[in-house]
Amino acid sequence: MKGYAKGILFAWAVPLAAAEPPDPARAWDALWRVYLVDAGVIFVVFAALGAWFMLRYRRRAPDEQGSAPELSRLAAVGWALVPAFAFMADDFYLAAKTWQAWNVYREVPVERLEVKLEAALWRWEFTYPNGVKSTNELRVPAGKPVLLRMTSLDVVHSYFLPDFRVKEDSMPGRVTYLWFYPRQPGEHLAVCAEFCGMMHSKMMGKVIVLPPEEFAAWYEGEARRLAAAPPKPEA
Amino acid sequence: MAFSLKEWIFTTDHKRIGVLYLVGSLAAFAAAGLMSLLMRYELHAPGPDLTANPNDYNVWLYFHGAAMILGFQIPALTGFLANYCVPLMIGARDVAFPRLNALSVWLFYAGIVLALATFVVPDPPDIMWTGYPPYSTRTAGNTAFYTFTVLLIGFSSILGGINFLTTVVYMRAPGMGWNQLNMFVWSVCAAFVIQLVFVPVLGVAVTMLAFDKYLGTHFFNPANGGDVLIYQNLFWFYSHPAVYVILLPFLGITFDILATFARNRVFNYKAAVYGGIGGVVLLSGEVWVHHLYTAGVPDWLRLGQMVSTLLISVPVGLLMISMLGTLYRGSISFRTPMLYALAVNFTFLIGGLTGIPLAMATLDLHLSDTYFVPGHFHYVMAVSGTFAIFGAIYYLYPKMTGRMYSETLGWAGFIFTFAGINLVFLPMMIAGLYGMPRRYFDFEQFPEVAGLQAFMSAGTVVILIGMLITLWSWIHGLVWGEKAPMNPWGSRSLEWTVPSPPPPGNFAAIPTLTADWHPYAYGRPGGT
Numbered sequence: 042m043k044g045y046a047k048g049i050l051f052a053w054a055v056p057l058a059a060a061e062p063p064d065p066a067r068a069w070d071a072l073w074r075v076y077l078v079d080a081g082v083i084f085v086v087f088a089a090l091g092a093w094f095m096l097r098y099r100r101r102a103p104d105e106q107g108s109a110p111e112l113s114r115l116a117a118v119g120w121a122l123v124p125a126f127a128f129m130a131d132d133f134y135l136a137a138k139t140w141q142a143w144n145v146y147r148e149v150p151v152e153r154l155e156v157k158l159e160a161a162l163w164r165w166e167f168t169y170p171n172g173v174k175s176t177n178e179l180r181v182p183a184g185k186p187v188l189l190r191m192t193s194l195d196v197v198h199s200y201f202l203p204d205f206r207v208k209e210d211s212m213p214g215r216v217t218y219l220w221f222y223p224r225q226p227g228e229h230l231a232v233c234a235e236f237c238g239m240m241h242s243k244m245m246g247k248v249i250v251l252p253p254e255e256f257a258a259w260y261e262g263e264a265r266r267l268a269a270a271p272p273k274p275e276a
Numbered sequence: 277m278a279f280s281l282k283e284w285i286f287t288t289d290h291k292r293i294g295v296l297y298l299v300g301s302l303a304a305f306a307a308a309g310l311m312s313l314l315m316r317y318e319l320h321a322p323g324p325d326l327t328a329n330p331n332d333y334n335v336w337l338y339f340h341g342a343a344m345i346l347g348f349q350i351p352a353l354t355g356f357l358a359n360y361c362v363p364l365m366i367g368a369r370d371v372a373f374p375r376l377n378a379l380s381v382w383l384f385y386a387g388i389v390l391a392l393a394t395f396v397v398p399d400p401p402d403i404m405w406t407g408y409p410p411y412s413t414r415t416a417g418n419t420a421f422y423t424f425t426v427l428l429i430g431f432s433s434i435l436g437g438i439n440f441l442t443t444v445v446y447m448r449a450p451g452m453g454w455n456q457l458n459m460f461v462w463s464v465c466a467a468f469v470i471q472l473v474f475v476p477v478l479g480v481a482v483t484m485l486a487f488d489k490y491l492g493t494h495f496f497n498p499a500n501g502g503d504v505l506i507y508q509n510l511f512w513f514y515s516h517p518a519v520y521v522i523l524l525p526f527l528g529i530t531f532d533i534l535a536t537f538a539r540n541r542v543f544n545y546k547a548a549v550y551g552g553i554g555g556v557v558l559l560s561g562e563v564w565v566h567h568l569y570t571a572g573v574p575d576w577l578r579l580g581q582m583v584s585t586l587l588i589s590v591p592v593g594l595l596m597i598s599m600l601g602t603l604y605r606g607s608i609s610f611r612t613p614m615l616y617a618l619a620v621n622f623t624f625l626i627g628g629l630t631g632i633p634l635a636m637a638t639l640d641l642h643l644s645d646t647y648f649v650p651g652h653f654h655y656v657m658a659v660s661g662t663f664a665i666f667g668a669i670y671y672l673y674p675k676m677t678g679r680m681y682s683e684t685l686g687w688a689g690f691i692f693t694f695a696g697i698n699l700v701f702l703p704m705m706i707a708g709l710y711g712m713p714r715r716y717f718d719f720e721q722f723p724e725v726a727g728l729q730a731f732m733s734a735g736t737v738v739i740l741i742g743m744l745i746t747l748w749s750w751i752h753g754l755v756w757g758e759k760a761p762m763n764p765w766g767s768r769s770l771e772w773t774v775p776s777p778p779p780p781g782n783f784a785a786i787p788t789l790t791a792d793w794h795p796y797a798y799g800r801p802g803g804t
Contacts, residue, residue: 068638072636072638073639076636080633084626095608098603099609099610100539100608105539106539107605107798109540109541109601109606109799120597125551128589129590132587132590133583135632136586143578143638146638195414196409196410196411196414199645204711207641207642208642209570209572212498212571213410215505232711232721234644236334236404236715239334242330242713242716242719243718
């Protein structure tokens with residue numbers, strides 16, 4: 042919590058793209074802190090003013106009237122333009138910060154593992170470059186960016202990895218992509234985020250991040266098994 | 277005066293049509309609210325609770341969303357409030373086309389009946405209020421009910437739009453200039469301009485959906501050259517502006533309540549009207565892609581509409597400043613309508629600020645379709661809009677019924693409701709940050725949000741208590757309320773210069789207004 046508070050205080054000073062190598066999850070977390078500071082300031086200003094006005098200007102006599110004077114023409118224009126430009130400046134600042142992080146999300150590192158993902162009611166089908174297939178469970182090596190090229194066999198789904206802060210819809214007739222950076226071995230939840238009918242809430246899978254050598258052993262073992270017993274071509 | 281059902285059904289009086297809209301939309305609100313109780317009971321603990329069939333839950337959720345938006349908020353604001361207030365506020369005897377007005381309320385009731393049929397047909401629609409294909413064209417659920425509900429209510433809305441724009445343009449009291457309109461009248465005009473431009477697009481989208489499902493066309497079927505994203509674009513091209521169809525009138529009536537109970541002018545009226553309301557109308561059609569940030573549309577489109585979406589903060593910021601400024605040096609009386617109007621300022625502030633990360637495309641890649649989204653839009657639209665409608669009901673209660681409500685009951689209902697919505701919708705956004713996706717029947721894969729889910733379900737009970745007290749306060753006032761005077765709030769606006777309740781034809785003589793008359797001319801000599 043203390044580190045978190047410090048993060049909020051000094052978020053303005055942290056350049057977003059400085060995380061080396063680029064990682065969408067880290068870019069997201071940094072951008073979220075920028076947002077929290079921004080929205081926090083606006084909230085405090087408006088809420089404090091509102092609370093003060095409610096207290097200060099409560100009615101003291103039954104026939105009392107408000108006493109605010111009409112704005113002069115200059116004041117009226119000023120009260121329109123100054124806030125408008127202040128909000129615009131804030132919008133462009135947030136847009137610029139978002140764009141930096143957006144580039145991290147959309148520019149996929151060249152050194153990567155590329156996996157094809159086909160979503161279907163209600164499962165995820167993965168196909169690795171060497172033809173190995175798996176359902177719902179995606180095994181990846183730690184320390185290597187993973188690119189998913191996605192489509193759907195039936196309705197619209199959305200592959201969502203909360204731990205990696207990424208999601209993108211998979212749709213029939215279209216190919217989309219996302220990438221994430223699994224740094225440490227471990228297991229992460231994958232869920233469907235686009236309503237897809239009865240078992241939508243049960244459409245889930247796992248990303249299993251393995252140490253590189255363990256992954257290589259699994260990957261090659263599966264490939265050998267595939268070569269020994271190739272799947273029969275469909276009739 | 278004896279009660280005659282026939283006179284109510286065939287009425288062309290704008291006030292009675294307004295009350296018909298109110299009754300119908302409150303019925304939709306009650307039914308849709310009941311669905312939220314079922315859902316919150318289902319979600320209070322992991323695993324199946326109330327039903328073991330996820331389809332039941334999906335139907336509740338479909339009905340909750342579709343009925344709250346199409347059956348409650350839009351008709352309550354642009355049906356009930358617009359009908360009741362606009363002719364009175366502009367000093368007219370009725371709307372321009374009273375019979376068209378009757379037709380639009382009948383269409384609305386037909387739409388409500390069709391929506392309620394969800395509960396009796398064997399294959400109810402289960403496609404959420406968004407109805408995305410190909411799911412909606414493949415499901416065994418009855419998508420046609422969705423299509424025809426939308427078409428009926430949309431048609432009703434188009435008729436209303438023509439009617440009210442004509443009324444405001446041609447039927448203002450002699451001497452009433454455009455800068456002397458109530459904020460609510462301006463906001464209704466803006467909302468109907470948006471409706472007239474965008475409703476046809478929604479009509480096209482849901483019609484294509486029904487064609488695809490029942491007539492074998494392929495608009496959205498990629499296997500035959502269609503594209504699933506066409507629907508999403510068409511749908512949100514209407515449905516984001518639809519948010520402003522709700523937003524503008526609820527802010528408009530909030531302005532009127534704030535000015536009346538602070539006995540103060542609206543701060544920087546022209547900036548709020550032309551910059552605020554006008555700005556929202558101008559930007560409303562250029563922001564829909566923020567609903568498609570995760571749908572794989574081109575990067576330039578996503579980033580471009582991110583900027584236009586963020587820029588909505590400019591007109592909305594002007595409106596916020598104007599609302600707060602209306603309190604400055606006012607004389608604030610904390611009657612029940614004012615409590616709701618002040619609460620709108622609070623919930624709308626939270627809702628607006630939590631909209632920013634959803635506009636920031638990159639943050640949305642994590643937040644989209646999680647609980648953060650329903651948390652945000654309940655604050656910014658559902659709760660703010662409903663509070664404004666409830667505030668308006670209390671505000672107009674003496675005018676509509678000729679009786680006063682009980683202030684104690686009004687306060688009590690407000691306190692429970694206000695506490696309850698914060699207990700539900702703040703935790704909802706936190707659950708979204710954990711990654712909990714929306715539209716989930718169950719959440720066993722997210723053990724970390726179990727506490728929040730239970731908390732939200734408890735909060736719903738607090739809201740329910742508030743709602744019951746509120747409903748009771750309305751019934752109580754009807755039966756035991758004191759007789760209301762013509763102008764119990766000391767308002768300067770024209771609707772308070774006629775008897776409570778107003779007779780048919782409203783004004784004994786149409787008022788003639790001078791150039792220094794203003795609905796918000798408090799505390800200065802020129803005001804009448």
